[in-house]
Amino acid sequence: MRTELTDTTSGKVDRALLEARRAIGSPTSGLVLTLVIATDEEHAYDAIRAATEASREHPCRIIVVIKRTARGPHKLRQTRLDAELRVGSDAGTGEIVVLRLHGALTGQAGSVVLPLLVPDAPVVAWWPADAPADPARDQLGALAQRRITDAEAAADPLAALDERAAVYEPGDTDLAWTRLTPWRSLLAAAMDQKPLPVTGGAVESEPDNPSAELLARWLEDRLGVPVERVATAGPVVTGVRLDTPQGAIRVDRPDGALAALILPGSPDRTVALKIRSLAELIAEELRRLDADEVYASALRSRPVQAPASA
Template sequence: MIVTMPDTTTSALADEIDELHVERGEAATGRVLTLVIITRSAHLEGALETVNTACREHPCRVIAIVTDQGDYPGPGEDEDGNRAGGQDGGPGRPGQPDGGHGREDAPGDGCSCSKRTEHAGSHTLDAEIRSGSDAGAGEIVVLRPVPDLLRHSDALVIPLLVPDAPLVAWWPADIPEDVSADRVGTMAVSRITDVMHAEDPQAAFDRVLAHPSPQDVDLSWTRTTVWRSMLASMLDQPPHLPIRSVRVTGQAHYLPLELLASWLAMKLGVPVQVERKEGAQAITGVFFEREDGTLGMERERGDQAVISQPGQADQGVSLPLRTDVDCMNEELGRLDPDEVYGEVITRGWPLVDHD
């Protein structure tokens, strides 16, 4: 169900959410956190699709702040530019000449839905509330404020927060100069970025490096979790011989590869070489040079990898590529600061040649 509320206020949105809870026999007390997404229209639906799945394990209220107006119908018009009101051309939908928010019944499914919010050019705040199958295990509030309101994004979200629940902020693509100084970011117990989806990933990560904070984490780091776990398990097995050097291979211009190499250089205190291969997909291999030979793990194809050890038969293991849902599930389930990530981008990053 999607309820549209053009030219509205946050207090009206909060009241509408309460009414929806009563209608559905739900309670906001079941939400474990509030997730605030700050994004442009182009990335909105992709981010919400990820969150819809991730929130089934972590029920939460999602507040999406859209930072641009997007290509929406004009005031009182449908998607084809026709007036959406009656013959008098009023701003309301058919049957709603007063322009109030509306719920349209979708044929056959018995739920309410709507198409789009109206253009924000003549409105201060357009919004929509998604619930039920459109919102995973919670509700989604999409806010489309005019630019002046964006400068007060904290005031926009405060009336909509789940009481006594932590706030997590996520920038799926566009990352501000300093997320810890962002108005929403200052309220968050965890700030999640994803520089790989930024228009200029290198510039975005430079901003991350310039303003490290214990509450910050990037999903590029979360994409290395399985690799780090498997590599640590490999090195725990005897014989525990000194490692002389490490070689890491993978996709060129792929930040998880660079972060994994930085982590290994910091933890092992040995030279780490990065081999970037055009046409490779993600991280393809890690090889430890020891006096008895090479201990390595290489992803050959798809979700399968091979662990090779001197004097032993190769061992096949499952090593699937991590999805955005996998990464968000991990971060939403761990709200404490990721101290290792903070050390990697401050101490480990300079130990590797990232050219």
């Protein structure tokens, strides 16, 4: 069921949601959280689609905030709130509220969204692109327990990581880190199988890939050894090498689907290491709402210098 409201208010949107639930025979929501997506028209479709798929695992109210700025010679635009509501089969297992803010209302996004949050439920804020400089102090970020950015969408992804590190607050996370979960799990399992001292390593990826940079920082932070950044043709992260006295532990993923796990003294193995969809990444992030201290430590890690040769 879809409902469109023009030149409306947050109170009218909330009442329309209740009426829509009653119309489909579901007066209670059963929602476990609110996912607030701050985006633009260009990225809205993909973000809503990913969030809708993720809501099948985490029933939630998805509030999409789109700030409409005036263009052309007449840059003044009437202050107005337009809303599109989706409930039932049109919204997965939750509810979708698309808010378009016009005029002066674009500077009051927090006040517009606040009355629409699911009562007594956690709030997650997500910026698919154009994240604020300080997510925790942004109007929408201040409402959330978890704040999701994506350095990969930034004009300078590596600089974006340094900016995130400078303003990090518990609850901040980035999809560049979420993309590494299978890599970190595989490397940890490899080290458990071959508990050898690591003397150095390398991360191979396409240039300026923020996930590769975070992976290198994580390895340096955890192992205390220098990790080289090696540029390849991609896609994304293509390999990791950890040097040990008995030979290199390697994970090679040249095609983005399957990887070869190479351990000293053991036969090579093929493991699944696919590039995950945006919906899978968001679903993973919605599983935890506590502070990710490992991410914070890796984000703030500084390069480890190789020992000077004699």
